[in-house]
Amino acid sequence: MKVLVTKKLPGNWISYLSENVEVALWEENYPPPKEWIIDNIRDKDGILITLTERIDKEIIDSAPKLKVISTYSVGFDHIDVEYAKKRGIIITYTPEVLTEATADLIFGLLIAVSRRIVEGDKLIREGKWEISWYPTFMLGSEVYGKTLGLLGMGRIARAVMRRAKGFDMNIIYNSRAPHDVDAKFVDLNTLFSESDFLVIAVDLNTTTYHIVNEEKLKLMKKSSFLINASRGPVIDENALIKALKEGWIRGAALDVFEHEPLPKDSPLISMNNVVLTPHLGSATIETRDKMAEIAVKNLILALRGEKPIYEVR
Numbered sequence: 001m002k003v004l005v006t007k008k009l010p011g012n013w014i015s016y017l018s019e020n021v022e023v024a025l026w027e028e029n030y031p032p033p034k035e036w037i038i039d040n041i042r043d044k045d046g047i048l049i050t051l052t053e054r055i056d057k058e059i060i061d062s063a064p065k066l067k068v069i070s071t072y073s074v075g076f077d078h079i080d081v082e083y084a085k086k087r088g089i090i091i092t093y094t095p096e097v098l099t100e101a102t103a104d105l106i107f108g109l110l111i112a113v114s115r116r117i118v119e120g121d122k123l124i125r126e127g128k129w130e131i132s133w134y135p136t137f138m139l140g141s142e143v144y145g146k147t148l149g150l151l152g153m154g155r156i157a158r159a160v161m162r163r164a165k166g167f168d169m170n171i172i173y174n175s176r177a178p179h180d181v182d183a184k185f186v187d188l189n190t191l192f193s194e195s196d197f198l199v200i201a202v203d204l205n206t207t208t209y210h211i212v213n214e215e216k217l218k219l220m221k222k223s224s225f226l227i228n229a230s231r232g233p234v235i236d237e238n239a240l241i242k243a244l245k246e247g248w249i250r251g252a253a254l255d256v257f258e259h260e261p262l263p264k265d266s267p268l269i270s271m272n273n274v275v276l277t278p279h280l281g282s283a284t285i286e287t288r289d290k291m292a293e294i295a296v297k298n299l300i301l302a303l304r305g306e307k308p309i310y311e312v313r
């Protein structure tokens, strides 16, 4: 069996894969050009990719032997799942192992933006801490006891919810259907209008694309914050920029963007009420190693005709 791997992985997981199948590896951290994938996938039985490789019809059509697409990610919006399935290709992914790491980052972002942690750090480093302490200096917004709104109620939303309970937050959520969880199901407009902190926890698909738009942002409280570590295109970024500029909401913390890397001329970069991280949701040593193990094992199992650990259904 022959496989194509589009990124180096942490740990010894590429060696482990090589003991089981013949591996062709893209050696750089930046994504391979599409032409490289097309040229190299022709004779391959499987491919192991990350979220920066878009697997579309053209690539699938150039891989007549392809049986498995293993993505090193929980999201699979970068794969034409419908077309791949029509071809009988198995798609595997790495959910669960990154849930807690992502929820930690989301909570970190939430506290960072509301308590102005990054702004405070910047102020000190720029030599602008002039007066030691006074009652109205750099006031942020309280997290404890506030209303947390969750858009989505999947694994990551539940993990954020568990953390929020430690902060005695009032938790409301909206998702396709109500779940049996200790939080209040509300309609979409109520979610936007009542949340003090709105956390995006949905995957990107045709129904969630730009679900956060100008109309929804206008429903939000002027004192509220938006936090997103799912996928950038869930938010209409231009509408969010307008909302932040015009004070419809107090701030935002973003780990994902409509275009990544975030263009260096993005207006978000100069805004003090915004905390930005470069798509780090699952970026812990422990989680990235587990993701490698699962992505590699998923690929080997599926190629052998056995049940992979996680298959996209």
Ligand code: GLV
Binding pocket: 051, 072, 073, 074, 075, 076, 098, 230, 281, 282
């Ligand atoms: C990260 O964004 C992932 O989908 O794993």
Ligand code: GLV
Binding pocket: none
């Ligand atoms: C803060 O540092 C306080 O002592 O209130």
